[in-house]
Amino acid sequence: MTVPASTGVPILRLGDVLVTGLLNELDDKTAVAFADELTERISSDGARGVLIDISRLEIIDSYVARMLMELTTMSRLLGARVIVAGMQPPVAITLVELGLQLTGVETALNAEQGLTALGWHRSPQAPEGVLRDAHR
Amino acid sequence: MTVPASTGVPILRLGDVLVTGLLNELDDKTAVAFADELTERISSDGARGVLIDISRLEIIDSYVARMLMELTTMSRLLGARVIVAGMQPPVAITLVELGLQLTGVETALNAEQGLTALGWHRSPQAPEGVLRDAHR
Numbered sequence: 001m002t003v004p005a006s007t008g009v010p011i012l013r014l015g016d017v018l019v020t021g022l023l024n025e026l027d028d029k030t031a032v033a034f035a036d037e038l039t040e041r042i043s044s045d046g047a048r049g050v051l052i053d054i055s056r057l058e059i060i061d062s063y064v065a066r067m068l069m070e071l072t073t074m075s076r077l078l079g080a081r082v083i084v085a086g087m088q089p090p091v092a093i094t095l096v097e098l099g100l101q102l103t104g105v106e107t108a109l110n111a112e113q114g115l116t117a118l119g120w121h122r123s124p125q126a127p128e129g130v131l132r133d134a135h136r
Numbered sequence: 137m138t139v140p141a142s143t144g145v146p147i148l149r150l151g152d153v154l155v156t157g158l159l160n161e162l163d164d165k166t167a168v169a170f171a172d173e174l175t176e177r178i179s180s181d182g183a184r185g186v187l188i189d190i191s192r193l194e195i196i197d198s199y200v201a202r203m204l205m206e207l208t209t210m211s212r213l214l215g216a217r218v219i220v221a222g223m224q225p226p227v228a229i230t231l232v233e234l235g236l237q238l239t240g241v242e243t244a245l246n247a248e249q250g251l252t253a254l255g256w257h258r259s260p261q262a263p264e265g266v267l268r269d270a271h272r
Contacts, residue, residue, distance in 0.1 A: 010145060010157030012189045015248045015258050019155065021146030053148045112151045120251070121259050122151050 009034060011041050017118045018045060018080075019111075021053035022064075031067045038071060042080045049118035050075055053111045055086030065100045072105045082106065085114035145170060147177050153254045154181060154216075155247075157189035158200075167203045174207060178216045185254035186211055189247045191222030201236045208241045218242065221250035 011020040018041055022034070042050060052068070072082045085108040095102060108114035112122075147156040154177055158170070178186060188204070208218045221244040231238060244250035248258075 010159055010189060010192060012155065012157055012247045013191075014251055019148065021148055023146055053146060055149075056146060111148045115150055115256070119259050120256050123255050123257050 011038060013041075013045050013047070014115075014120065016046065016048040017051060017115070017120065018042065018047045018049070019051045019053070019115070021055075021111075022057050024056050024058050026057065026064055028063050031064050035067050035071045035074070039074050039078065042075055042078045047080045050080050050082045051111060051114045051118055052082065052084050053086050053114070054084055054091070055088065055110065057091055058088060060091045060094055062098050062100060065095055065098065065102065068105055069100075069102055076104075081118065083108050083114040083117055085109070085111045147174060149177075149181050149183070150251075150256065152182065152184040153187060153251070153256065154178065154183045154185070155187045155189070155251070157191070157247075158193050160192050160194050162193065162200055164199050167200050171203050171207045171210070175210050175214065178211055178214045183216045186216050186218045187247060187250045187254055188218065188220050189222050189250070190220055190227070191224065191246065193227055194224060196227045196230055198234050198236060201231055201234065201238065204241055205236075205238055212240075217254065219244050219250040219253055221245070221247045 009020055009023065011018050013019075018038070020034075020038065026034075038050065038052075041047065052071075057064075068084060072084075075082045083106045084102070087107060106117075108117055116122075145156055145159065147154050149155075154174070156170075156174065162170075174186065174188075177183065188207075193200075204220060208220075211218045219242045220238070223243060242253075244253055252258075
């Protein structure tokens, strides 16, 4: 990995989709480091889609909201589509009260729906043969 | 959320699959908190599968290796299948040198293959209609 884990939040690569999440109590500095790391990873991994789960985020301020909007714009410029998933109702209420409508940010009800929108879906049966099982 | 974010690592729920990752420099206390939180989440979310991405883990010790084995056993008792994905070659070498073969732990080359094994797959085209787009 070329990018240090500055935010302490893992960014998982699922094919051409990056999956990550925000924790509660996100301070401004961590928010900036998160945006920087994610844009770096979009570029280095050649990601076409990004899923950001914010279901753990219980409060949001205008700084973090703006970070999400800027991150979406930057990602789009890099060719990746960002979906913000799992927003809690109090966060949505706060955003409206702040007058921040997250213009341009795609949202999904939860991470599952977000990942589906990014082109993954649940198969009826798990395929065989892709595992290396320590049993064998 | 009933479980506090004790480890600072988000656990994403993708339908009946939980997805999480370990960061490098995992100390013993965090490893235990991670295992506790994950088993709680398996139970509360009714998860059938768990994907643990360890691609960021550059070194492993016997404590963390045992945590992964115990976590796998506990998860199986709860009815969930655990896949550890993205192990780096030096970590595999260390495990063999330590005589820890992670018996019972299913592994996958990367998070993408792990998630595929847990029943998600990449669709050729992203479906429409699951998004709420702030543009509209």
